[in-house]
Amino acid sequence: MDAIPQDKIQSAAQGLRAVAHELRLNILCHLLKGPMCVGELMEVTGAGQSNLSQHLSKMRLIGILASEKRGQQVFYYIDNPRWKQVIEALQLIYCPEQCR
Amino acid sequence: MDAIPQDKIQSAAQGLRAVAHELRLNILCHLLKGPMCVGELMEVTGAGQSNLSQHLSKMRLIGILASEKRGQQVFYYIDNPRWKQVIEALQLIYCPEQCR
DNA sequence: TTTACATATAATTATATTATAATATGATGC
DNA sequence: GCATCATATTATAATATAATTATATGTAAA
Numbered sequence: 001m002d003a004i005p006q007d008k009i010q011s012a013a014q015g016l017r018a019v020a021h022e023l024r025l026n027i028l029c030h031l032l033k034g035p036m037c038v039g040e041l042m043e044v045t046g047a048g049q050s051n052l053s054q055h056l057s058k059m060r061l062i063g064i065l066a067s068e069k070r071g072q073q074v075f076y077y078i079d080n081p082r083w084k085q086v087i088e089a090l091q092l093i094y095c096p097e098q099c100r
Numbered sequence: 101m102d103a104i105p106q107d108k109i110q111s112a113a114q115g116l117r118a119v120a121h122e123l124r125l126n127i128l129c130h131l132l133k134g135p136m137c138v139g140e141l142m143e144v145t146g147a148g149q150s151n152l153s154q155h156l157s158k159m160r161l162i163g164i165l166a167s168e169k170r171g172q173q174v175f176y177y178i179d180n181p182r183w184k185q186v187i188e189a190l191q192l193i194y195c196p197e198q199c200r
Numbered sequence: 201t202t203t204a205c206a207t208a209t210a211a212t213t214a215t216a217t218t219a220t221a222a223t224a225t226g227a228t229g230c
Numbered sequence: 231g232c233a234t235c236a237t238a239t240t241a242t243a244a245t246a247t248a249a250t251t252a253t254a255t256g257t258a259a260a
Contacts, residue, residue, distance in 0.1 A: 004129050012194040013122045020116035082193045093182045094112040
């Protein structure tokens with residue numbers, strides 16, 4: 001592994017940066033359970049609408065989340081099962097008591 | 101999981117931030133194979149001594165890396181096997197061809 | 201067709217992170 | 231002691247990221 005392709009490292013770091021934020025990580029933990037719309041996420045995270053929306057679209061652009069419109073709501077969900085694994089591995093590190 | 105303890109999220113985000121950087125991630129990928137000293141890491145990453153040292157101590161402080169002095173060299177290694185898992189999961193996401 | 205609702209975008213300001221350069225520490229050999 | 235090597239620390243200037251506010255879009259109901 002002497003030569004890890006620089007562009008892979010770059011993409012992976014970009015992906016990580018997208019997760020490495022309190023609010024975004026909080027969002028992702030909630031989305032582990034399934035899709036949620038922006039309004040619900042506002043409730044559970046306590047974040048403001050605009051702030052939340054910006055963070056969601058950041059994660060969508062990078063390919064961690066996908067979204068789907070139902071009626072006038074937009075539901076977000078974790079698009080890539082491997083990202084779920086990453087979040088879950090993190091929970092093991094920081095929530096040894098399993099965080100239920 | 102409605103109530104993810106805020107302090108856990110905070111710590112986890114801090115840990116992620118420590119990994120979410122091109123150079124630091126590159127370092128971690130190299131350290132997956134085993135301990136390396138600063139000089140070796142300078143060679144494989146091409147980073148400057150001071151820069152590297154700062155990034156290493158950041159990761160050490162946060163508990164991702166540990167270090168051990170042998171003679172006049174300091175060897176760094178990944179302290180927590182779960183962080184290895186996170187890095188490996190990432191490689192699966194971004195290096196589908198296995199990055200060897 | 202207006203109103204209200206759900207979400208998105210833009211602009212701004214505040215704060216955090218980074219790389220570099222310069223300097224310091226601390227061990228080893230002479 | 232003095233010079234050298236390996237690493238750490240500090241200061242700083244450049245850059246990136248965040249939260250807030252204000253505004254815009256799109257859609258459904260009245």
